[in-house]
Amino acid sequence: MALLEVSRLTVRFGGLTAVSQLDFAVDEGALVALIGPNGAGKTTAFNVITGVYPPSEGSVRFAGREIGGVSPHRICASGVARTFQNIRLFRGLTALENVRAALQGAHRNGARDVTRGPGWQRGERAAEDEARKLLDELGLGAFADARADSLPYGEQRRLEIARALATRPRLLLLDEPAAGMNPAEKQSLRALVAQLRRAHGLTIVLIDHDVSFVMNLSERVAVLDHGEKIADGPPEAVRRDPKVIEAYLGAEAEARA
Amino acid sequence: MLALAALHWLAPLVLNPYYATILARIGIAIIAAVSLQLVNGVTGQFSIGHAGFMGLGAYASAAFSVYLGAALLDSLGASGLVRFLYFPLPLVCGGLVAAAAGLVVAVPTLRLRGDYLAIATLGAGEIIRIAILNVDAVGGARGFSLASASHTAVDLRFESLAGVYAVAAVSVAAIARLVYSGGGLAFRAVREDEIAAESLGVPTTRVKVEAFLVSSFFAGVAGALFAHTEGYIHTNSFGFVRSFELVAFVVLGGLGSLSGAIIAAAVLTAAPELLRGLGEWRMVLYSVLLIATMILRPQGLLGQRELLGLWKSHGAARS
Numbered sequence: 001m002a003l004l005e006v007s008r009l010t011v012r013f014g015g016l017t018a019v020s021q022l023d024f025a026v027d028e029g030a031l032v033a034l035i036g037p038n039g040a041g042k043t044t045a046f047n048v049i050t051g052v053y054p055p056s057e058g059s060v061r062f063a064g065r066e067i068g069g070v071s072p073h074r075i076c077a078s079g080v081a082r083t084f085q086n087i088r089l090f091r092g093l094t095a096l097e098n099v100r101a102a103l104q105g106a107h108r109n110g111a112r113d114v115t116r117g118p119g120w121q122r123g124e125r126a127a128e129d130e131a132r133k134l135l136d137e138l139g140l141g142a143f144a145d146a147r148a149d150s151l152p153y154g155e156q157r158r159l160e161i162a163r164a165l166a167t168r169p170r171l172l173l174l175d176e177p178a179a180g181m182n183p184a185e186k187q188s189l190r191a192l193v194a195q196l197r198r199a200h201g202l203t204i205v206l207i208d209h210d211v212s213f214v215m216n217l218s219e220r221v222a223v224l225d226h227g228e229k230i231a232d233g234p235p236e237a238v239r240r241d242p243k244v245i246e247a248y249l250g251a252e253a254e255a256r257a
Numbered sequence: 258m259l260a261l262a263a264l265h266w267l268a269p270l271v272l273n274p275y276y277a278t279i280l281a282r283i284g285i286a287i288i289a290a291v292s293l294q295l296v297n298g299v300t301g302q303f304s305i306g307h308a309g310f311m312g313l314g315a316y317a318s319a320a321f322s323v324y325l326g327a328a329l330l331d332s333l334g335a336s337g338l339v340r341f342l343y344f345p346l347p348l349v350c351g352g353l354v355a356a357a358a359g360l361v362v363a364v365p366t367l368r369l370r371g372d373y374l375a376i377a378t379l380g381a382g383e384i385i386r387i388a389i390l391n392v393d394a395v396g397g398a399r400g401f402s403l404a405s406a407s408h409t410a411v412d413l414r415f416e417s418l419a420g421v422y423a424v425a426a427v428s429v430a431a432i433a434r435l436v437y438s439g440g441g442l443a444f445r446a447v448r449e450d451e452i453a454a455e456s457l458g459v460p461t462t463r464v465k466v467e468a469f470l471v472s473s474f475f476a477g478v479a480g481a482l483f484a485h486t487e488g489y490i491h492t493n494s495f496g497f498v499r500s501f502e503l504v505a506f507v508v509l510g511g512l513g514s515l516s517g518a519i520i521a522a523a524v525l526t527a528a529p530e531l532l533r534g535l536g537e538w539r540m541v542l543y544s545v546l547l548i549a550t551m552i553l554r555p556q557g558l559l560g561q562r563e564l565l566g567l568w569k570s571h572g573a574a575r576s
Contacts, residue, residue, distance in 0.1 A: 090449035090454075102457040104439050104459075105457055113438035116434060167457055
């Protein structure tokens with residue numbers, strides 16, 4: 001059974017249909033890329049899966065349960081984590097605090113933080129150790145105590161991934177993790193994503209503009225254009241698909257080809 | 258502890274009542290400012306109706322003392338120990354009533370953002386004040402004296418400066434521990450980015466309501482202390498002018514900094530009194546002080562930092 005199952009999903013904002021009748025399933029353990037030109041509805045699809053918007057029509061099922069219209073923090077608790085296209089770190093907090101805030105998530109101590117009885121300090125220390133381990137894993141150990149907005153751009157992107165991993169997700173949604181990176185950085189990001197997938201047993205859906213970034217990374221690519229899915233299959237096949245070429249380069253290019 | 262004891266025994270000897278009153282008001286302002294900082298600076302929600310909760314705490318605690326406490330103290334005798342054990346009761350009572358009102362206000366208004374939230378809290382504060390103004394049992398427009406008609410011998414006023422600062426210390430420590438712990442990161446995460454916090458499992462609405470609840474509790478405690486040190490309260494003390502004054506404390510102290518709020522509350526409460534010698538120029542200078550701070554340090558006195566780096570390190574977790 002698919003871990004994530006989006007069926008006949010439609011999202012409308014007033015008169016604009018951002019996503020139309022989208023069917024999209026992701027098996028446990030898979031790495032699927034969602035590509036498409038600007039404004040194709042990729043991020044909107046992510047926003048519905050993570051609960052930012054409710055679906056106008058259709059359903060989103062995660063691990064067999066309907067999550068369409070459920071509040072984002074509940075969806076996160078059920079095992080879906082994400083990063084954002086325009087980085088959304090807790091800018092004024094340190095890298096360590098960013099990860100710790102996610103680690104803590106819904107789990108709050110309340111009055112125990114005030115009384116600080118026996119065991120409280122051990123709990124704090126354990127959380128901090130776990131956060132540091134995640135930072136080290138993403139190569140951010142040296143930045144632990146630096147403010148998040150003082151980090152270099154690539155490190156900010158990785159910190160967002162570390163923070164998402166702190167929620168212990170089964171499904172990780174990466175929204176354009178390679179945006180603004182040069183080819184060398186993209187290459188190392190590809191290796192990182194593959195390694196995290198193995199190490200954490202993750203199912204990953206990744207958004208990008210460009211099919212070449214996901215070529216050797218994902219086994220399946222789905223292409224969105226104007227809110228509709230126009231192709232879905234192995235990367236090589238998708239790259240040769242005339243409808244995909246048309247979406248990216250226009251009909252004229254297709255005629256010339 | 259030693260400082261508090263010294264304050265308790267020495268203050269009446271060396272301070273005239275005027276200075277003692279100012280010092281008590283500073284202690285109360287510190288509690289109110291730090292509690293407002295939890296909502297405005299730490300959680301990033303802009304509330305400007307804090308004085309309403311102070312007023313509610315003041316009136317609830319005063320009513321408690323006049324209608325229940327006086328009889329209680331009369332029957333138990335007014336020994337020092339009895340009074341020492343009694344005074345936490347009206348404070349907790351004022352805090353709980355204010356917190357209950359805070360919950361009622363928070364649940365609908367915290368769905369609002371920015372300006373809308375500010376206006377809604379301002380309105381809520383005024384509603385509380387005007388509602389109290391119309392309750393005859395607490396004096397209505399005449400104000401409310403802490404004196405019982407049937408137990409005239411009982412002194413319900415609370416004159417220990419050390420007591421005020423003990424309550425202030427406990428309140429500040431409680432809020433500081435709440436904020437500077439792993440769980441307290443949720444408040445700051447909401448301030449930094451609500452959408453990201455929510456997507457990482459932080460129940461943002463609940464976190465905001467919690468902040469508001471704790472904040473209004475301590476505002477109520479501050480109000481209760483005010484009622485019991487002054488001995489007479491009037492709704493005019495809890496209008497929007499007082500609310501704005503509290504906002505000035507947290508903004509000038511540095512939004513997010515508890516120690517900044519403490520310093521600003523102390524300085525800005527003392528300033529109008531220290532400048533009294535200047536006559537009518539006093540408020541002009543006070544305003545200039547505020548404007549100068551805004552121009553020279555728009556992030557406030559301490560920005561988001563704390564005076565003691567200690568608090569920032571989540572207790573001993575990093576040691």
